[in-house]
Amino acid sequence: xxxxxxxxxxxxxxxxxxxxxxxxxxxxxxxxxxxxxxxxxxxxxxxxxxxxxxxxxxxxxxxxxxxxxxxxxxxxxxxxxxxxxxxxxxxxxxxxxx
Numbered sequence: 001x002x003x004x005x006x007x008x009x010x011x012x013x014x015x016x017x018x019x020x021x022x023x024x025x026x027x028x029x030x031x032x033x034x035x036x037x038x039x040x041x042x043x044x045x046x047x048x049x050x051x052x053x054x055x056x057x058x059x060x061x062x063x064x065x066x067x068x069x070x071x072x073x074x075x076x077x078x079x080x081x082x083x084x085x086x087x088x089x090x091x092x093x094x095x096x097x098x
Contacts, residue, residue: 047077054078
């Protein structure tokens with residue numbers, strides 16, 4: 001059993017450990033939020049590039065190849081859909097499941 005004089009020291013040590021852990025958690029949360037923001041911003045820039053390419057008349061396959069994206073993402077972002085009937089049905093089915 002601890003002596004009464006040791007209890008404040010133990011409480012201080014516990015409080016310091018808790019505050020240190022809380023600071024680490026705060027840093028982790030801030031890093032996570034920053035990464036989420038960066039990811040969202042990158043996705044928005046990429047979406048803008050896809051839409052600009054679509055307006056310029058670049059084909060879906062070419063756009064997918066250049067940007068290394070799936071055509072389904074490009075179809076979603078541009079609001080267009082595949083001309084090939086089988087590909088169109090596959091795209092529609094993927095949208096129903098999403």
